[in-house]
Amino acid sequence: xxxxxxxxxxxxxxxxxxxxxxxxYSYSGSPELFWYVQYSRQRLQLLLRHISRESIKxxxxxxxxGETSFHLKKPFAQEEDSAMYYCAxxxxxxxxxxxxxxxLSVLP
Amino acid sequence: xxxxxxxxxxxxxxxxxxxxxxCNPISGHATLYWYQQILGQGPKLLIQFQNNxxxxxxxxxxxRFSAERLKGVDSTLKIQPAKLEDSAVYLCASSxxxxxxxxxxxxxxxxLTVT
Numbered sequence: 001x002x003x004x005x006x007x008x009x010x011x012x013x014x015x016x017x018x019x020x021x022x023x024x025y026s027y028s029g030s031p032e033l034f035w036y037v038q039y040s041r042q043r044l045q046l047l048l049r050h051i052s053r054e055s056i057k058x059x060x061x062x063x064x065x066g067e068t069s070f071h072l073k074k075p076f077a078q079e080e081d082s083a084m085y086y087c088a089x090x091x092x093x094x095x096x097x098x099x100x101x102x103x104l105s106v107l108p
Numbered sequence: 109x110x111x112x113x114x115x116x117x118x119x120x121x122x123x124x125x126x127x128x129x130x131c132n133p134i135s136g137h138a139t140l141y142w143y144q145q146i147l148g149q150g151p152k153l154l155i156q157f158q159n160n161x162x163x164x165x166x167x168x169x170x171x172r173f174s175a176e177r178l179k180g181v182d183s184t185l186k187i188q189p190a191k192l193e194d195s196a197v198y199l200c201a202s203s204x205x206x207x208x209x210x211x212x213x214x215x216x217x218x219x220l221t222v223t
Binding site for chain 2: 004009032034043044045046049086088090094095096098099100101
């Protein structure tokens with residue numbers, strides 16, 4: 001069965017430090033992968049998807065099919081990046097499978 | 109544009125009671141989703157509508173959960189009878205449909221507590 005794992009429930013970094021939120025997936029086909037984010041008191045929203053290969057708010061994510069990973073990275077974390085981050089997999093022709101989420105806390 | 113609306117925002121009921129949630133998607137969005145998010149977990153899809161037809165309800169516990177989307181706009185999700193394990197946030201989301209289904213717009217959610 002398709003599955004998404006995010007090993008860290010909570011990740012704390014200092015402002016200006018690099019941040020990497022880990023995501024691994026299990027799916028034998030060609031995956032579509034996404035990162036969704038939920039800021040405090042806001043709704044869950046799309047941050048980025050692998051196929052667009054763009055940087056959003058300084059975040060990037062590279063799909064590594066060999067390691068079945070889609071880690072989210074930012075070189076210099078900002079306090080406003082503090083939020084809940086969910087990695088999501090969309091198997092071909094199917095619906096989203098979300099990971100359990102990682103809470104990122106950026107300390108001043 | 110107005111976002112996805114959901115009501116109520118909070119609901120507390122006793123087990124074996126029934127409850128209903130309402131969702132109004134973004135105007136023009138053909139696809140509507142209901143998710144269940146249990147504390148500490150990611151959202152889990154319960155049902156997907158395309159206009160007023162069901163596309164995927166494979167994870168909907170049909171013995172107690174039901175959903176409808178009359179006229180292809182608003183939707184209601186019902187639980188009857190509720191169990192303790194139904195305590196969760198119920199999220200509604202909508203998308204344009206077709207190739208734009210990857211971008212889902214979520215509502216604020218309804219937090220259900222079953223006692």
